Amino acid sequence: MAEDEQNYDFSAIEKKWQDYWEQQKTFRAEDISEKPKFYALDMFPYPSGAGLHIGHPEGYVASDILARYKRACGYNVLHPMGWDAFGLPAEQYAIKTGTHPSETTKNNIDNFRRQIKSIGFAIDWDREINTTDPNYYQWTQWIFLKLFQRGLAYVDEKPVWWCPALRAVLANEEVVDGKSEVGGHPVERKNLRQVVLKITAYAEKLLEGLDELDWPDSTKRQQKAWIGRSEGAEIQFKIDGQDHSLTVYTTRPDTLFGATYMVVAPEHPLLEQLVICEKKDQVKEYVQSAAKKSDLDRTDLAKEKSGVFTGSYCINPLSGERIPVWVADYVLISYGTGAIMAVPAHDERDYEFAEQFNIPIRRVIIPPEESSKEDKLPYIGSGNMVNSADFNGMDANTCKGKIIEDLESKAVGKSAINYKLRDWIFSRQRYWGEPIPLVWVNQSDFEKAQNTEGVIKNSLPPEAVTSVKDGETLYALPLPDSELPLKLPEVENYQPAGTGESPLATISEWLDIWFNLTTGKTISRKDEKPDDENWVAATRETNTMPQWAGSCWYHLRYLDPQNPKSLVDSQKEAYWGGPDFYIGGAEHAVLHLLYARFWHRFLFDEGILANPEPYNKLFHQGLILGEDGNKMSKSVGNVVSPDVVIDAYGADSLRLFEMFLGPLEAVKPWSEKGIEGVHRFLRKVHREFLNQKKQHKGEETNKDTLRLLHETILKVTEAINDLRFNVAISQMMILINHLQKANSYSESTATAFIQILAPFAPHLAEEIYAILGGSGSIVELAWPKARKELLIAEEITIVFQVNGKLRGQAKFPQGTDKETILATAKSDAKVLSFLEGKEIVKEIYVPGKLVNLAVKG
RNA sequence: GCCCGAGUGGCGGAAUGGUAGACGCUGCGGACUUAAAAUCCGUUUCCCCUAGGGAGUGAGGGUUCAAGUCCCUCCUCGGGCACCA
Numbered sequence: 001m002a003e004d005e006q007n008y009d010f011s012a013i014e015k016k017w018q019d020y021w022e023q024q025k026t027f028r029a030e031d032i033s034e035k036p037k038f039y040a041l042d043m044f045p046y047p048s049g050a051g052l053h054i055g056h057p058e059g060y061v062a063s064d065i066l067a068r069y070k071r072a073c074g075y076n077v078l079h080p081m082g083w084d085a086f087g088l089p090a091e092q093y094a095i096k097t098g099t100h101p102s103e104t105t106k107n108n109i110d111n112f113r114r115q116i117k118s119i120g121f122a123i124d125w126d127r128e129i130n131t132t133d134p135n136y137y138q139w140t141q142w143i144f145l146k147l148f149q150r151g152l153a154y155v156d157e158k159p160v161w162w163c164p165a166l167r168a169v170l171a172n173e174e175v176v177d178g179k180s181e182v183g184g185h186p187v188e189r190k191n192l193r194q195v196v197l198k199i200t201a202y203a204e205k206l207l208e209g210l211d212e213l214d215w216p217d218s219t220k221r222q223q224k225a226w227i228g229r230s231e232g233a234e235i236q237f238k239i240d241g242q243d244h245s246l247t248v249y250t251t252r253p254d255t256l257f258g259a260t261y262m263v264v265a266p267e268h269p270l271l272e273q274l275v276i277c278e279k280k281d282q283v284k285e286y287v288q289s290a291a292k293k294s295d296l297d298r299t300d301l302a303k304e305k306s307g308v309f310t311g312s313y314c315i316n317p318l319s320g321e322r323i324p325v326w327v328a329d330y331v332l333i334s335y336g337t338g339a340i341m342a343v344p345a346h347d348e349r350d351y352e353f354a355e356q357f358n359i360p361i362r363r364v365i366i367p368p369e370e371s372s373k374e375d376k377l378p379y380i381g382s383g384n385m386v387n388s389a390d391f392n393g394m395d396a397n398t399c400k401g402k403i404i405e406d407l408e409s410k411a412v413g414k415s416a417i418n419y420k421l422r423d424w425i426f427s428r429q430r431y432w433g434e435p436i437p438l439v440w441v442n443q444s445d446f447e448k449a450q451n452t453e454g455v456i457k458n459s460l461p462p463e464a465v466t467s468v469k470d471g472e473t474l475y476a477l478p479l480p481d482s483e484l485p486l487k488l489p490e491v492e493n494y495q496p497a498g499t500g501e502s503p504l505a506t507i508s509e510w511l512d513i514w515f516n517l518t519t520g521k522t523i524s525r526k527d528e529k530p531d532d533e534n535w536v537a538a539t540r541e542t543n544t545m546p547q548w549a550g551s552c553w554y555h556l557r558y559l560d561p562q563n564p565k566s567l568v569d570s571q572k573e574a575y576w577g578g579p580d581f582y583i584g585g586a587e588h589a590v591l592h593l594l595y596a597r598f599w600h601r602f603l604f605d606e607g608i609l610a611n612p613e614p615y616n617k618l619f620h621q622g623l624i625l626g627e628d629g630n631k632m633s634k635s636v637g638n639v640v641s642p643d644v645v646i647d648a649y650g651a652d653s654l655r656l657f658e659m660f661l662g663p664l665e666a667v668k669p670w671s672e673k674g675i676e677g678v679h680r681f682l683r684k685v686h687r688e689f690l691n692q693k694k695q696h697k698g699e700e701t702n703k704d705t706l707r708l709l710h711e712t713i714l715k716v717t718e719a720i721n722d723l724r725f726n727v728a729i730s731q732m733m734i735l736i737n738h739l740q741k742a743n744s745y746s747e748s749t750a751t752a753f754i755q756i757l758a759p760f761a762p763h764l765a766e767e768i769y770a771i772l773g774g775s776g777s778i779v780e781l782a783w784p785k786a787r788k789e790l791l792i793a794e795e796i797t798i799v800f801q802v803n804g805k806l807r808g809q810a811k812f813p814q815g816t817d818k819e820t821i822l823a824t825a826k827s828d829a830k831v832l833s834f835l836e837g838k839e840i841v842k843e844i845y846v847p848g849k850l851v852n853l854a855v856k857g
Numbered sequence: 858g859c860c861c862g863a864g865u866g867g868c869g870g871a872a873u874g875g876u877a878g879a880c881g882c883u884g885c886g887g888a889c890u891u892a893a894a895a896u897c898c899g900u901u902u903c904c905c906c907u908a909g910g911g912a913g914u915g916a917g918g919g920u921u922c923a924a925g926u927c928c929c930u931c932c933u934c935g936g937g938c939a940c941c942a
Contacts, residue, residue: 217861217862218860218861218862218936218937221860221861221937222861222937222938225860225937225938226938228941230941230942232942248942249941249942250942251941251942252942263942305940329940330940330942331940331941331942332940332941332942334941335941335942336941336942340942341942342942343942347942348858348940349940349942350942352940418941418942419941420941586936586937589937590937660869660870660880660881661869661870662869662870663870666863666870667935667936668869668870669868669869671868671869671882673868673881673882673883674868674869674881674882676882677880677881677882678881680881680896681880681881683895683896684896687896726869726870726871726880726881727871727879727880729880729881730870730871730879730880730881731879731880732880733880733881734879734880737880740897797876799875799876801875801876801922801923803922803923804875804921804922804923804924805923806876809876841922842922843922844875844922844923846875846923849875849876850875850876850923852875852922852923853922854922854923
């Protein structure tokens with residue numbers, strides 16, 4: 001090989017250009033611009049102590065390629081990065097070591113930032129955000145106060161998942177199969193005072209909004225299922241011999257005449273009144289045992305249903321029939337009314353229960369005649385009504401409405417809609433989260449607040465938020481905006497209080513305050529009470545917010561990260577709107593993406609934002625597995641660190657290979673050998689373009705080269721738009737292989753090539769551009785246009801098929817007529833041998849592609 | 858159990874209903890070299906008596922001149938939900 005060949009010193013090249021970009025602020029986004037905008041957003045990482053792993057950059061590289069490509073297309077591009085840095089691990093580490101979580105978090109962020117910078121992203125680092133920064137969480141608290149003011153926050157004793165090992169309350173979503181999602185520790189039920197957000201008030205809007213979104217279908221489906229809308233009826237059954245009624249929810253009012261028993265959940269408030277004397281002990285015992293069961297037990301025991309007869313009866317509002325009422329834990333208190341009418345003939349669960357307890361099963365719907373084989377019970381389908389008095393013979397589906405009408409006219413029922421979605425338990429009994437900016441006062445001070453003009457009175461919710469503590473009802477008051485951020489106080493010990501309260505509850509200096517009802521100012525109660533009647537004794541809310549809070553609105557803060565006056569300037573928000581591309585893991589399909597939509601829609605309803613939906617276009621990158629095909633994990637020892645890869649092959653190779661592995665959305669294994677392949681490709685590019693002996697000035701003179709170049713520009717452009725980066729890279733490999741074999745090619749060809757390579761391997765592209773004599777940065781060049789007229793070849797290859805099988809081929813000049821081609825095909829020696837003794841029944845000619853002769857005999 | 862998605866060489870994967878296996882990896886053979894690395898060239902779906910032919914995209918059917926691609930049934934894997942009345 002040529003002695004003058006330079007090594008591909010990727011380390012030096014990458015360092016050089018990363019420094020250049022940083023110094024020049026190459027990727028600074030304009031706040032507002034004449035240019036159209038493109039906002040590429042990554043799900044920001046939680047900066048863990050383990051550092052970045054190879055899966056993180058996959059999405060970042062994809063969004064970075066788009067960002068760089070769009071910039072070359074003339075867009076004002078924003079590609080920001082930040083840190084979702086509140087969370088359990090830093091707190092756990094603090095409990096173990098006494099290190100302040102902010103210190104751990106700072107170190108982890110520094111390491112993450114270093115790692116991400118080493119990959120060479122087109123990130124505007126001036127817009128970096130951090131959810132644990134008081135200047136950031138001030139606005140998280142501010143949004144909470146808005147929700148509070150609108151009555152969308154309340155406090156309730158809730159049976160919640162308590163994890164003894166983590167000493168923390170977990171959200172439903174953080175419990176998987178009866179264990180904590182983090183760490184896999186067992187969890188149990190415990191009643192605790194919780195701050196809850198009324199996300200259910202947005203159930204309908206969140207459901208409807210999905211239709212408009214350009215999201216993966218599976219993600220939309222998951223959210224739809226999570227919201228779980230169903231239509232049906234609420235029906236009141238009078239309790240026999242009492243004045244009360246039992247209200248049930250059903251989606252099948254058409255099966256009302258088939259109800260042969262009723263069930264109430266063990267936690268149902270009417271249960272006590274329903275139980276007759278003789279059954280008291282038995283029911284009490286049953287309720288107690290049900291309370292002990294975790295959800296895991298309930299699921300495991302799903303095959304074996306359990307329940308107890310209460311001794312009471314209800315009256316079917318239409319038939320007048322007396323129906324026994326049971327208590328059973330297969331009915332959930334948290335859904336519908338916590339009570340059902342059981343129709344064993346047409347519901348699998350009721351059928352199972354009825355079989356087990358010998359309860360009558362009465363069919364009220366028969367399948368339509370055509371499918372009369374479908375005659376087994378339970379029968380879930382539609383059909384015609386039987387055993388249903390006046391409704392007999394009618395179609396069951398139409399009967400739903402008729403029965404509801406009938407119930408409504410008798411004032412014993414109405415149509416109803418139900419959702420599986422529950423309100424969002426928003427409090428965590430932890431230290432390392434945003435403090436919830438509320439204070440608690442007694443009733444008389446609350447009434448005083450209601451009658452004292454000032455910021456507090458003006459930001460009270462429509463209904464008082466209360467909580468009972470030690471037998472006394474306390475009332476929640478909001479801190480005013482002027483008191484934000486409410487900073488986390490210093491604490492001696494990060495261990496939660498044994499009661500399940502947050503460590504903040506142990507800091508009385510912070511907890512017990514004098515609160516001014518006019519101004520909302522606070523001072524510690526250790527200080528003397530000011531001599532002013534507006535100062536009252538109060539205690540602070542000690543719960544902190546869940547990790548989801550900060551990520552509900554971070555996409556907005558990137559638009560205006562330093563703004564001390566509002567969470568985002570409305571002009572900037574109007575210009576940028578939402579992200580044009582949002583990429584992250586599918587594991588956030590429901591939680592983060594639903595919570596963020598909720599907050600965003602709320603802010604839209606408040607008139608604070610111009611758009612109702614936060615993320616119009618969403619994409620999930622697929623997991624990168626270890627080389628052994630298993631999920632990367634420390635314990636298996638198959639984790640690949642980007643640091644190691646960059647050290648050995650460089651950031652450009654890492655970027656290119658992550659995209660070359662396979663389709664972006666696919667789950668695919670890492671391969672050490674595979675990265676050598678793309679690294680070789682980059683070395684080849686480096687070698688080829690540095691050896692300028694083959695290059696000549698002016699336009700490309702070789703027609704094949706010119707055609708392939710423009711085919712490559714076209715394919716790469718299309719592939720980027722379709723997020724098919726693996727295909728784009730293949731095509732570039734084809735081109736470099738061609739140039740390597742060519743005797744010479746023009747400088748303009750080389751420049752066009754590195755321009756389309758630049759979004760993928762930006763450092764190498766910059767270096768070659770500089771060597772070829774380009775000034776400034778390659779990112780300033782406009783994206784090359786594919787000249788489609790060059791793609792038409794002078795000669796076309798036509799394939800000859802007989803009965804769809806390849807039998808020959810020939811080249812023809814562009815524009816050869818059909819007859820000539822067919823004649824040539826039919827006289828082709830090989831084709832002829834397959835036509836012998838047969839009759840041609842059909843001749844197909846696909847222009848420019850193939851001839852197919854269908855033969856018979 | 859229910860709802861999705863996916864099955865293509867030794868491997869990762871290409872293929873608007875139109876030449877299956879592009880591109881890359883691996884293996885094998887060769888060139889260069891004292892040697893190695895690097896680089897380059899050839900070869901790599903399977904079967905057959907290798908001229909050439911036959912089979913082939915999880916299995917079986919179907920539609921079509923033509924099916925990896927569309928339709929039906931089934932199998933396997935992956936993901937989600939899981940007593941929500």
